[in-house]
Amino acid sequence: MMSRTTIAVAASAGACALALTAPAAMAAPEQTQDTGLVSVFHGIPGTTVDVYANGDELLGDFQPGTVTDPRSLDAGTYDIEVFEAGQDPDGAPVLEKEVRVTEGGNTTVAAHLSADGKPRLTTFTDDVSKTDAGKSRLTVRHVAAAPAVDVRAGGHPLFTGLANPDEDTALVDAGTVNADVxxxxxxxxxxxxxxxxxxxxxxxxxxxxGSAEDQTLALARQAFGGMDSTPRAVHPGAGGAAATPNSSDQWHARAATPARSR
Incomplete structure (x- = not known):
């Protein structure tokens, strides 16, 4: 297990990248009944990657710490493969996972480190339903090579005992929240x-x-504006600039198996 001293030192490195002003929402890409919205998060430090779906390239030269804007994919099942950037896609991927895209769904596929530092892919369902007036939904996802954590708002615990690769969600009052982990x-x-x-x-x-042991802990963020808008994604330290690795609202990958909503 990593010592508290090691993790405390790592915190000073991660804190340098925490300018997290909310990015502006944009108009949602057109979504038909037979498509779902998918975002991809790259949380493996020090590795630029290419991402493929059923043999079709979705993302090239994808940088750590970025989240794509959501893109439409036909509903169905996709074999997601992650390769080191420039590697022959006929070779062995760094990561591979079967992901199901549902009609009308909103999903983020996260490439990240497990608690013990091994690369893995995790699929999260994004709740973009509307909130009450004056409220904001806050979800924290622990995808770092680090022990279980508590997330505090204004010095008071908001989420406790959050372990990799779990998430937790709460409705909070809108406004500026001073948070730490x-x-x-x-x-x-x-x-x-x-x-x-x-x-x-x-x-x-x-x-x-990131990784506590390697002193690369940091935060990345998506902001969704409800069902009528889609998230804008920021690269840590990028001053709120949106990361848009693919300019098209539609990713051109072929689904292996059509999926039907229930």
């Missing part, structure tokens, strides 16, 4: 503090990613 059950800060600007009626997803 501490070792579960302790006051030992591992990331933050960071100011989160949570707009009313939005859904905000924060990823704690």
């Amino acid at each position: 501490v070792l579960a059950g302790t006051e030992t800060v591992v990331v933050g503090p960071a100011g989160l600007d949570l707009k009313g009626g939005t859904t905000n997803v924060v990823y704690a990613w």
